[in-house]
Amino acid sequence: MSGLIVLLTLSLLLAAALAFYAVTILRRYLTERDEHRRVRALFTRYVPPPVVDELLARKDPRLFEARQYYATILSCRIRNFALLAEELSAEETLAYLNEFYAVVGKAVQRHRGFIESLRGETVTAVFGVLVEEHFQEERAIRAALDIARMMKAMEGQWSSQGRKALHVGIGVNSGTIVAGDTGYQQRREFAIVGNPAQVAARLEGASEELNAGILASEATFDVVRELFVGVPASSLPLRGLKRLHSAYVIRGLSRRAGSEGAITLPTRESVARTVLREEQAATLYEPVEAPVAARVDERLASNAPARSERFVAPVVRAEPVRFSQLDDDRPVLPDPPLVTGTYEDDQGPPVQLPP
Numbered sequence: 001m002s003g004l005i006v007l008l009t010l011s012l013l014l015a016a017a018l019a020f021y022a023v024t025i026l027r028r029y030l031t032e033r034d035e036h037r038r039v040r041a042l043f044t045r046y047v048p049p050p051v052v053d054e055l056l057a058r059k060d061p062r063l064f065e066a067r068q069y070y071a072t073i074l075s076c077r078i079r080n081f082a083l084l085a086e087e088l089s090a091e092e093t094l095a096y097l098n099e100f101y102a103v104v105g106k107a108v109q110r111h112r113g114f115i116e117s118l119r120g121e122t123v124t125a126v127f128g129v130l131v132e133e134h135f136q137e138e139r140a141i142r143a144a145l146d147i148a149r150m151m152k153a154m155e156g157q158w159s160s161q162g163r164k165a166l167h168v169g170i171g172v173n174s175g176t177i178v179a180g181d182t183g184y185q186q187r188r189e190f191a192i193v194g195n196p197a198q199v200a201a202r203l204e205g206a207s208e209e210l211n212a213g214i215l216a217s218e219a220t221f222d223v224v225r226e227l228f229v230g231v232p233a234s235s236l237p238l239r240g241l242k243r244l245h246s247a248y249v250i251r252g253l254s255r256r257a258g259s260e261g262a263i264t265l266p267t268r269e270s271v272a273r274t275v276l277r278e279e280q281a282a283t284l285y286e287p288v289e290a291p292v293a294a295r296v297d298e299r300l301a302s303n304a305p306a307r308s309e310r311f312v313a314p315v316v317r318a319e320p321v322r323f324s325q326l327d328d329d330r331p332v333l334p335d336p337p338l339v340t341g342t343y344e345d346d347q348g349p350p351v352q353l354p355p
Contacts, residue, residue: 065181066178066182066193067179067180068178069129069178070174071126071127071128071175071179072128072137072140072220073196074124074127074144074171074200075122075170075171075172075201075203076123076124076125076147076169077122078100078167080166080167081121082121084164096166097121098272099154100123100166101118101123102270102271103150103151103265103266106146106263106266107144107150108123108143110146110263111127112127112131113125114129114130116190116191122201124192124197125143126177130179136174137174137220137221138223140174140220141214141220141250142253144214144216144250145250147168148168148213150265150266151166151167154166154265157265168213169208169212169213169215170214171199171200171203171206171207171214171215171217172203172214172215172216172220172250173199173203173217173220174219174220175195176194177194177196178192178194179191198240198241199245200217202240202241203215203238203245206236206239210233210249213250215250216248217247217248218247221250228250228251228253228254229252231248233248234246
């Protein structure tokens with residue numbers, strides 16, 4: 001009898017141990033799954049899915065901690081934003097910004113870049129952070145050229161809608177930066193810090209003074225000078241910095257650079273729609289009593305953004321515009337009229353050059 005009791009006691013202890021082990025394994029699995037989803041949800045907004053998969057495969061618990069990288073930073077800004085926004089409603093301004101973000105984001109992610117920030121009329125992207133990238137300088141300049149081409153192509157679309165065009169400037173620089181989690185307890189974000197990022201932003205400002213679309217630092221251009229056509233601009237004074245910098249006005253791809261195929265304009269569906277209209281708001285609410293619904297409609301109407309009569313709703317294209325006839329049989333982007341002082345590279349419409 002006593003042996004049976006001992007056997008039952010051992011069985012219960014073993015069952016309890018197995019249950020505890022199973023619960024521990026389950027908790028660990030759920031924690032890893034939640035972390036996997038969190039990382040994917042976070043980085044899918046900034047980098048292409050293949051890069052996200054590479055980050056997740058590493059299973060690095062210190063992925064977000066700040067660390068030092070040699071990276072290439074791209075700073076892109078709308079030059080005529082303040083002048084344009086002065087005449088627009090908040091809704092129209094936001095529509096422009098979302099289109100700008102879609103163009104820059106598509107070009108950056110196409111070349112394995114990372115969107116560091118969207119701040120008003122400026123987008124900052126970085127190449128060579130989190131994942132090892134041996135061709136970061138080339139990818140950054142190719143992304144800059146794609147942005148220039150797509151913004152040029154968008155001019156026709158805006159013109160057909162009765163809207164003015166956006167004009168952008170781009171600065172590219174390479175150097176050692178620190179990237180990682182920053183902020184305080186209630187607000188965190190992934191950010192890059194270091195003088196190379198400041199130089200990239202200042203190069204973008206200097207590009208406007210030189211009437212250049214893309215200005216790359218000597219540190220960036222020297223590595224890829226055989227792939228791109230650049231005009232030297234030495235001894236540049238950059239706002240807020242003591243040292244003079246050497247840079248190059250990027251004119252396009254050289255004949256030695258291989259083509260990566262056509263790139264399309266962002267589809268209308270890919271442009272974020274962040275203005276809630278009154279007629280759309282009804283679908284976001286569950287059926288409620290009439291008095292409450294009336295108050296909701298009244299509040300939405302009182303907060304409705306001003307709408308200019310000049311604003312024309314964006315036209316949804318059946319097919320995206322293509323940049324090359326070699327890609328497929330979809331509609332081809334017509335070449336814009338040639339402008340004196342342009343360089344025609346192997347990948348589509350010419351990029352506007354300084355005089």
